[in-house]
Structure formats: C-alpha cells, structure tokens
Amino acid sequence: MLLEPSFIHRLDLLTLATKAATSGSGAGGRRSPAVGASVEFRDFRTYSPGDDYRRVDWNTYARLERLFLRLYQAEEQTCVTFLLDCSASMEQGGTADSAEGSKFRAAQRLAAALSYIVLHGDDMVAVGAVGQRLAAYLPPRGGRQVAGEVWGFVERLQPSSRGPAGSDLAAALRDAAAHLRRGGLTFVLSDLLTTSDWRRGLLALRAAKQQVTLLQILSPDELNPSLRGDLALVDRETGARREVTVTAAAVRAYQERLAAYTQEIAAYCHGHDIAFLQLSSALSLADVVLRVLRKNGVVRA
Amino acid sequence: MGFALPIGFATALLALPILALYVLKLRRREVVVGSMLLWGDAVRDLRANAPWQRLRPNLLLFLQLAALAGLAVALARPYVLHASAVRGDLVVVLDASLMMRATDAAGYPDRFAAAKARVSGLIDVLGPGDVMSIVRAAHTPRVVIAQSGDREALRRALDAVAPSYEALDAAPALSLASSLARGGHDGSVRIITGAGTVLPDLTAVRTLRPTVSRMGGTARDLAIVAFAAGDDGTGTLSALARIANYGPRRESTDVELTVDGRLLDVRSRDVPPGGQSDVLWPTLPTGSRVLQVHLTLHDDLAADNTAWAAPVRAAPRRVVLVTAENVFLRTALALDPSVRLTTLTPAAYAAGAASGTLGSPDLTILDGERPAALPEGNLLLINPPVGEWPGLVSGPAVRVAGAATIAQDSAGILRYVQAAAIHVAAARVVTASAWLRPALLAGAQPLLLAGERASRRMAVLTFDLHESDLPLQPDLPIMVANLLTWLAPNTSLPATLAARPGDLIPVAPVAGARRVEVVRPDGLHVALAPPFPLGPFSDTGQPGLYTLRQTRAGGAVQEDPFAVNLFPASPNEGSSGQPSAASGQPSARSPEAPATGPGVPVDTTGLFAGLALAFLCTEWWVASRGR
Numbered sequence: 034m035l036l037e038p039s040f041i042h043r044l045d046l047l048t049l050a051t052k053a054a055t056s057g058s059g060a061g062g063r064r065s066p067a068v069g070a071s072v073e074f075r076d077f078r079t080y081s082p083g084d085d086y087r088r089v090d091w092n093t094y095a096r097l098e099r100l101f102l103r104l105y106q107a108e109e110q111t112c113v114t115f116l117l118d119c120s121a122s123m124e125q126g127g128t129a130d131s132a133e134g135s136k137f138r139a140a141q142r143l144a145a146a147l148s149y150i151v152l153h154g155d156d157m158v159a160v161g162a163v164g165q166r167l168a169a170y171l172p173p174r175g176g177r178q179v180a181g182e183v184w185g186f187v188e189r190l191q192p193s194s195r196g197p198a199g200s201d202l203a204a205a206l207r208d209a210a211a212h213l214r215r216g217g218l219t220f221v222l223s224d225l226l227t228t229s230d231w232r233r234g235l236l237a238l239r240a241a242k243q244q245v246t247l248l249q250i251l252s253p254d255e256l257n258p259s260l261r262g263d264l265a266l267v268d269r270e271t272g273a274r275r276e277v278t279v280t281a282a283a284v285r286a287y288q289e290r291l292a293a294y295t296q297e298i299a300a301y302c303h304g305h306d307i308a309f310l311q312l313s314s315a316l317s318l319a320d321v322v323l324r325v326l327r328k329n330g331v332v333r334a
Numbered sequence: 335m336g337f338a339l340p341i342g343f344a345t346a347l348l349a350l351p352i353l354a355l356y357v358l359k360l361r362r363r364e365v366v367v368g369s370m371l372l373w374g375d376a377v378r379d380l381r382a383n384a385p386w387q388r389l390r391p392n393l394l395l396f397l398q399l400a401a402l403a404g405l406a407v408a409l410a411r412p413y414v415l416h417a418s419a420v421r422g423d424l425v426v427v428l429d430a431s432l433m434m435r436a437t438d439a440a441g442y443p444d445r446f447a448a449a450k451a452r453v454s455g456l457i458d459v460l461g462p463g464d465v466m467s468i469v470r471a472a473h474t475p476r477v478v479i480a481q482s483g484d485r486e487a488l489r490r491a492l493d494a495v496a497p498s499y500e501a502l503d504a505a506p507a508l509s510l511a512s513s514l515a516r517g518g519h520d521g522s523v524r525i526i527t528g529a530g531t532v533l534p535d536l537t538a539v540r541t542l543r544p545t546v547s548r549m550g551g552t553a554r555d556l557a558i559v560a561f562a563a564g565d566d567g568t569g570t571l572s573a574l575a576r577i578a579n580y581g582p583r584r585e586s587t588d589v590e591l592t593v594d595g596r597l598l599d600v601r602s603r604d605v606p607p608g609g610q611s612d613v614l615w616p617t618l619p620t621g622s623r624v625l626q627v628h629l630t631l632h633d634d635l636a637a638d639n640t641a642w643a644a645p646v647r648a649a650p651r652r653v654v655l656v657t658a659e660n661v662f663l664r665t666a667l668a669l670d671p672s673v674r675l676t677t678l679t680p681a682a683y684a685a686g687a688a689s690g691t692l693g694s695p696d697l698t699i700l701d702g703e704r705p706a707a708l709p710e711g712n713l714l715l716i717n718p719p720v721g722e723w724p725g726l727v728s729g730p731a732v733r734v735a736g737a738a739t740i741a742q743d744s745a746g747i748l749r750y751v752q753a754a755a756i757h758v759a760a761a762r763v764v765t766a767s768a769w770l771r772p773a774l775l776a777g778a779q780p781l782l783l784a785g786e787r788a789s790r791r792m793a794v795l796t797f798d799l800h801e802s803d804l805p806l807q808p809d810l811p812i813m814v815a816n817l818l819t820w821l822a823p824n825t826s827l828p829a830t831l832a833a834r835p836g837d838l839i840p841v842a843p844v845a846g847a848r849r850v851e852v853v854r855p856d857g858l859h860v861a862l863a864p865p866f867p868l869g870p871f872s873d874t875g876q877p878g879l880y881t882l883r884q885t886r887a888g889g890a891v892q893e894d895p896f897a898v899n900l901f902p903a904s905p906n907e908g909s910s911g912q913p914s915a916a917s918g919q920p921s922a923r924s925p926e927a928p929a930t931g932p933g934v935p936v937d938t939t940g941l942f943a944g945l946a947l948a949f950l951c952t953e954w955w956v957a958s959r960g961r
Contacts, residue, residue: 125368136368226369255368265362268370275370276362282959290372 035145050333076104112173113151115144118223119164120200121270126252136250139314140222163205202227206234216242246308253315342409397953404946425467425511429527431502438553438634445549446497449526467514471507473500473836500836554581557638571618579605587631642897651822656683657701662805666814697822712791712821717798725770729763734776747816761797789866833898838870849885
C-alpha cells in the first residue's frame with residue numbers, strides 16, 4: 034500500500050501550488066489564462082453582437098447607457114504529469130527482498146500522494162515511467178474516482194533499466210514531452226545519477242510548456258557514505274565492478290563531488306525556471322509532503 | 335662493513351608476504367552502489383590493486399620494503415671497521431702540562447680541549463670488549479681511569495681532567511702507560527700531546543704500537559724563562575729577567591716590573607724568533623720583598639708571561655758555645671759572618687741561664703760540658719759527658735781505630751766532607767734513640783749522630799776534637815758550616831730556591847716554631863706543622879707567589895714569601911713548541927708512526943634500526959594522509 038488511509042485524510046487539506054496560471058482542458062478548479070465563467074471578477078469589455086447578454090452589466094448600462102460585459106476568471110482543469118525514474122539506480126536504499134526504503138519506493142509514494150492532491154483539486158493526472166526511454170505512460174485523467182487507478186499504475190511500476198549503457202534519462206524525458214500536448218505541470222522524480230544529458234530532457238519538458246519541478250531523491254548512503262576499506266564497488270545500473278580502497282579522504286572527495294553536482298543541477302534549474310528539491314529517501318512521506326514541500330511552496334494548505 | 339649476526343638477514347624473507355599483499359588478489363567486500371558516477375574521481379588515485387594483480391610502483395610498497403631492509407640489516411648486527419688505533423687494551427697518555435694551555439688549537443679554546451676531544455673520539459669508537467685507560471701526564475703521571483670499557487665512566491673521568499702548570503715529564507708517564515697496557519691483551523699506547531713537544535725514545539714501548547697525536551700548530555709564545563733578584567753583597571738589590579721567544583716571528587712587548595704591589599718600571603723589548611733578551615734592574619729599593627715581572631704581549635700562552643721573585647733575607651744566627659776552651663771550634667764558627675757567637679764557660683752559662691739573659695739562641699753548642707739545665711732549641715753536643723742526654727746515653731770514651739766512613743747523610747751535614755781523612759783516637763760509647771741516627775762511623779763506633787724530634791734538631795760529635803785530627807783538616811770548617819746550616823738555619827727556605835709547579839720545597843722551621851703553614855696564590859692556607867718534623871711542601875701546582883707563615887711560641891709570626899714560576903728546566907722545555915714537520919702527524923719512520931691494523935668493529939645497528947624506524951614512520955604518515 035502506497036498511502037496510509039490516515040495520511041490520505043491529511044492530504045485533503047492541501048492543494049498544489051503553481052507559480053502561474055496554466056492552460057488546461059475542461060473546467061476545473063485551477064485558474065486559466067482564458068476568461069471564463071466563475072465567481073472571480075476579472076475585467077469589463079464592450080458588448081459585441083453575439084455575446085452572451087447574460088453577462089451584460091446592467092448597473093453600468095443604467096449609469097452610462099452603454100453595454101458592457103462583465104468578464105470572470107475562467108477555471109480550467111490542469112494536467113499534472115508525474116515522471117518516475119525507473120532506472121535501476123533508483124533501487125538503491127532498499128533490500129533484496131523488499132523495495133521499502135529504496136529511492137524508487139519513495140518516489141512512488143510521493144507521486145501517489147501528489148496525484149491525490151491533484152485529483153482532489155479537480156485537476157488531471159498523468160504518469161510516466163522513464164528509464165531507457167518512456168517505458169510506461171498513463172494518459173491524463175481527472176476525478177477523484179480515478180485515484181485508485183492512478184495509484185495502481187504507479188505501484189505496478191518497477192525499476193528496470195539495467196545494462197552496460199545504463200539509463201537514458203534525457204531520451205526518456207524527451208519521449209514524455211512528446212506526449213504533453215498542452216501546458217501543465219510536470220514533476221520529475223529521479224536521482225539524476227545518470228551519464229546522459231538530463232539537461233536536454235528538462236529542456237524538452239520546458240519546451241512543451243510544462244512547469245517543471247525536479248525532485249532529486251537520493252538514499253542516505255549516497256548523501257553520506259559510510260563505506261571504508263578495501264571494497265569492490267558494483268554499479269547497480271551498469272553492473273560495472275571496481276576494486277577500490279575507500280579512505281576518509283576518498284569519502285571527503287565523494288562528498289565534495291556530490292555537493293558540486295548538486296550545485297550544478299540547482300544552478301541549471303534556476304536558470305531555466307525549474308523548481309528543484311533534493312530529498313532523502315530516508316525521510317517519511319509525511320515529512321516530505323507536509324513539511325518539505327509546503328516549506329518550498331510546492332503544496333499549500 | 336661486516337655483520338656479526340648474518341642470520342638476521344632471514345628477516346628479509348618477510349618481503350615475500352609483503353609483495354604477496356600487492357600481487358595476490360585481495361578478497362574485497364562487494365558493495366552495490368546506485369551509481370559509480372560520483373565515486374569515479376574520488377577513488378581513482380587510491381586504487382591499490384589492479385584487478386589482474388600486476389605489481390605496480392607503489393610508494394607504500396617501497397617504504398615497507400625499505401623499512402624491512404633496514405630492520406633486516408639491523409638484526410644482522412652490522413659493524414664497520416674503524417681505522418683508528420682503538421683495539422684491545424688502549425692506554426691514552428694525555429699530556430696535561432703547561433704547554434697544553436696554548437690557545438693555538440684551531441676550533442678549541444686550547445690544546446688541552448682539543449686533546450680531550452680527541453680522547454672523547456677514541457671513546458666513541460671503543461669497540462665491544464675493548465678497554466681504555468687514561469694517564470694524565472705532567473710533572474708526575476696519574477692514572478685517571480684504568481682499563482674500563484664503560485664509555486660513560488670514561489667520559490666522566492675525562493671531564494674531570496684539567497691541565498696543569500707543570501712541565502711534562504713524559505718518561506714516567508710512558509712507563510706507567512706501558513705497565514697498564516701490558517696488563518691487558520693486545521695493548522697499545524696513544525700519546526696525545528702538544529705540537530713540538532720533545533718525547534723520550536719510544537723504542538722501549540715499540541711492542542705497544544705507540545702513536546702520537548699532536549695538538550696545536552704554530553703558537554706565538556713569548557715567555558719569561560728566568561727571573562731572579564738578590565743582594566750583590568753591597569746591600570744593593572738587583573733583579574734580572576730573561577725573555578725567550580718560542581714563536582715563529584719577532585715579537586715586541588713591554589716588560590713591567592712591580593715591586594711590592596707598585597709598578598716600578600716598564601721596559602720595551604723586541605725578541606727575534608728563537609732568541610732571548612735580558613732585562614736588568616740594577617738598583618731596586620732596599621728591603622723589597624716581592625717582585626713581579628709581566629709581559630704585556632697577548633700571545634698564545636699567557637701563563638708564562640708573568641714571573642715572581644722573593645729575595646731571600648738571611649737573618650743572623652745566634653749561637654751560644656759552652657766550652658772550657660776550644661780555639662778550633664771558635665775559629666770555625668767565626669768564619670760564618672752571619673753567626674753571632676757567644677762563648678761561655680759552664681759557670682757563666684749557668685748564671686746567664688738562671689738570669690734569663692741568654693734568651694733563645696738559634697743553637698747551643700755544649701762542648702764537653704753539661705749544664706744543670708739543658709737549653710731549649712737546637713743542640714750540638716760535642717764529647718758529651720757520661721750521663722743521659724735527650725735521646726742519648728753517653729758512656730766512657732774508648733779507643734777508636736781506623737778512618738771514618740759516612741753512614742748516611744740525609745741532613746747534608748757531611749756534604750763536601752772527606753770522611754776518610756778523619757781519624758779519631760777515642761770516642762764515647764753512646765746509646766742513641768732511633769731518631770738519632772749515626773752519620774759518621776769509625777768501624778762500629780758512631781762519631782757523629784744527627785736527628786730531629788718534635789721541633790728540635792740535634793747533632794752529637796762523640797769525640798773530643800782534640801782527640802782527633804779533624805782540627806787539622808779543612809773538613810772541620812766545612813762540617814761546622816754544614817752543621818750550622820742544618821742546626822741553625824737562617825732561612826726557612828732554600829737560599830737558591832727556584833721552584834716550578836709540582837716541585838717539592840723543603841722547609842726548615844725557625845727555632846721555636848709552633849705552627850707552620852703556607853698561603854697559596856689563591857689565598858688557601860695549607861698547614862704543614864704541627865706535627866713536627868714537617869716534610870717538604872708539595873702543593874705547588876699553580877704558579878705565583880706563596881707565603882710561608884711560621885708562628886713562634888710567643889705568637890710572633892714570620893712570613894717568608896717564595897715564588898713558583900714556569901721557568902723551563904732545560905732549553906727544550908717550556909715552550910708551547912714549534913710545530914714539527916707536519917704538525918699533529920707523526921713521522922711514519924719514527925716509533926711514533928701510528929699503528930696500522932685491521933681496525934676495530936664499530937657497531938652500526940642503531941643507525942640501521944633508526945633508518946628502519948624512519949621508513950616505518952614515513953610509511954605510516956603516507957598511509958594516514960590518505961585516510
């Protein structure tokens with residue numbers, strides 16, 4: 034079970050925060066750049082033949098003897114896409130018998146929680162699994178009744194991208210961007226430990242008019258390695274083996290490298306209007322959603 | 335280099351497991367990481383093994399092998415054969431004479447410091463099982479430490495040795511060293527002396543492979559080699575100083591004369607190398623007691639630039655002669671102008687002694703008479719009447735046959751006397767105490783006895799002068815003069831005293847002296863008596879002005895200064911020395927040539943153990959730097 038029932042009730046109080054209005058399809062609860070019929074006043078416009086006379090402001094006509102239409106903010110459905118990294122490196126943190134504690138499990142649960150928030154806000158949810166390419170895709174759908182379907186899709190996803198070449202996150206994101214025909218929000222949940230040029234993938238999403246939020250999920254032993262001694266390191270994704278002597282100095286060098294890599298990602302995201310958060314897979318889901326995401330403005334009450 | 339324990343090299347086999355650690359495949363714990371993306375750079379330089387185990391150049395491997403090599407060599411107990419002469423039983427004769435105070439030893443305060451450094455170097459290379467003795471050579475040799483292999487003990491003993499002001503008498507020192515060296519096995523002698531020192535023939539110790547190390551080089555040395563002051567007989571005091579230049583170049587100096595603490599005169603002298611110059615002061619203040627002459631030149635040996643003189647003052651002798659009549663004796667006594675002779679008959683002597691008008695004469699001569707009360711002080715008994723005398727029981731006279739012979743003459747009372755020319759007709763049979771020893775015999779009959787007990791000196795002629803041919807011989811005034819000199823000395827010190835450091839100075843206490851002491855130049859008082867009789871004064875180690883203080887019974891104090899100077903006894907002695915052909919390098923043709931041999935093993939285990947430790951520390955540092 035991805036989400037505890039008690040936790041689901043706590044998600045009812047949250048909505049997804051967006052930086053700007055998005056164009057969607059169908060009426061929904063999210064503001065649209067289009068002018069529509071809602072209770073939120075936006076502007077006046079002179080009447081033209083063919084306009085809906087029900088929107089004529091008669092009080093203004095009484096004062097000015099001219100016909101004006103009252104314009105209201107249109108509320109449309111927005112499609113929020115969750116792209117889960119299904120590369121093998123996302124298995125890190127779990128055990129051989131259970132995926133609990135792995136980065137992928139953390140990504141699954143986070144996607145499930147955020148999709149519930151989205152569906153609860155009358156928006157639509159799409160889910161994609163990215164690995165070598167776009168491995169699986171659940172087209173957009175809305176309504177709270179589809180939450181179970183979405184969760185089932187997410188839960189069935191498995192990390193699978195093994196091979197000498199590893200994952201190709203850039204190609205997979207480009208594939209996903211091709212499926213996003215209208216503007217919307219996209220959450221990318223990945224560890225970004227890939228040799229492919231992930232920048233090009235994020236750029237493709239931006240080109241598809243997506244407000245992108247990149248959630249980098251790393252396991253505790255990746256954030257703060259406790260390895261020491263003569264070891265044979267095996268790359269989970271490529272299977273490459275390397276015999277090394279891990280010393281304190283090597284660990285310090287690793288941490289410096291990680292910090293530089295994180296800084297590189299953050300700088301790129303900042304330059305391309307992409308929200309970026311680095312999360313530990315050891316954090317509880319409640320801690321991530323109710324504290325970290327709220328604090329960083331991804332969700333709001 | 336040799337190795338005392340070659341089996342220690344077996345330790346080097348440990349190199350094999352060390353190499354194996356780098357060659358054989360290491361079982362490593364497999365750890366799955368999400369990605370090697372971030373690990374690649376971090377561990378690239380720290381890989382110890384290639385997967386296929388090829389041996390690669392590795393600093394840690396080199397350091398470990400180097401440490402193991404040092405350890406293996408150290409365990410093999412390495413040694414090097416030192417080329418020095420330290421082998422077996424070494425006796426070092428360390429010259430501590432005056433000349434070793436010369437400051438011409440490069441890098442050292444003086445020659446003696448350089449010599450001690452040389453000995454210290456010998457101690458350093460002393461091999462296991464070897465022993466060393468150190469003999470301090472000066473006026474008299476002294477064993478500083480004998481046959482010790484304890485380096486610390488040798489160093490402590492060496493540190494305690496100080497140079498003297500004495501002249502070197504090398505022969506006794508070599509004899510002592512030879513005795514010490516022959517006491518051990520494989521003995522050898524190393525003589526460490528100054529440049530230019532003339533050593534005795536070393537042929538006698540050739541079997542001990544004598545070697546000579548000479549300290550110093552070409553010293554500038556202007557020295558006072560003689561300084562004397564005295565009365566010329568007219569009451570005029572004069573002084574003469576002789577200056578010698580032992581240095582390699584001409585020297586100019588001022589000569590200062592100080593009389594009783596006041597600077598009296600300054601003369602300039604220019605002395606060529608090897609030359610001498612005299613300075614005469616013909617007229618000095620009458621009554622001057624202490625004279626000092628000093629050279630102002632700063633040369634390499636300052637000790638011999640100052641000399642002292644104390645003119646001997648001869649006091650008159652008061653002699654009381656108690657006799658019925660003895661013209662021969664009176665005539666002989668009158669020959670000495672210092673004698674104030676009082677001739678008394680026994681009755682007059684008894685009256686004078688009773689009235690106390692006789693005072694305390696320096697000598698009382700009882701010629702065939704015995705007063706009721708014997709006088710205090712020194713006595714000369716001639717033909718003592720039958721009865722008991724101090725140390726003597728006199729009997730009747732017996733006939734004596736044959737010429738006289740000298741039994742012993744420790745007191746010098748028969749000096750220049752021809753005993754064989756003396757014939758005695760009759761002499762008294764005497765029974766003398768042990769301290770009264772016969773000096774002149776006729777057969778078994780003692781003719782002259784002399785001895786000293788407490789502070790009294792006494793001589794006994796057992797015959798009447800008229801019963802002998804002595805008055806007809808020139809030996810009578812000679813013997814009387816000798817007896818006066820010994821029984822009534824007018825100076826407590828030898829009239830021709832020219833003492834040098836280390837000399838023994840005979841002291842004749844004045845009559846009635848109760849306490850005798852000597853004040854050294856450094857102010858220290860050295861008591862000589864009581865008890866009497868006193869021996870010679872021997873504490874003359876330092877040059878300068880000494881004072882003999884004698885306290886009489888009434889508390890009167892007589893002070894007689896005397897000087898101890900660094901004058902050479904012979905022309906070859908006393909200079910700091912001109913360098914020999916090669917200073918410090920003895921000739922190879924002479925017995926002084928250094929002994930050659932296979933050398934002694936000097937243990938170098940510590941060196942290699944230290945290297946091994948250094949490599950280990952470096953390896954630890956290199957390894958920990960990467961952790």
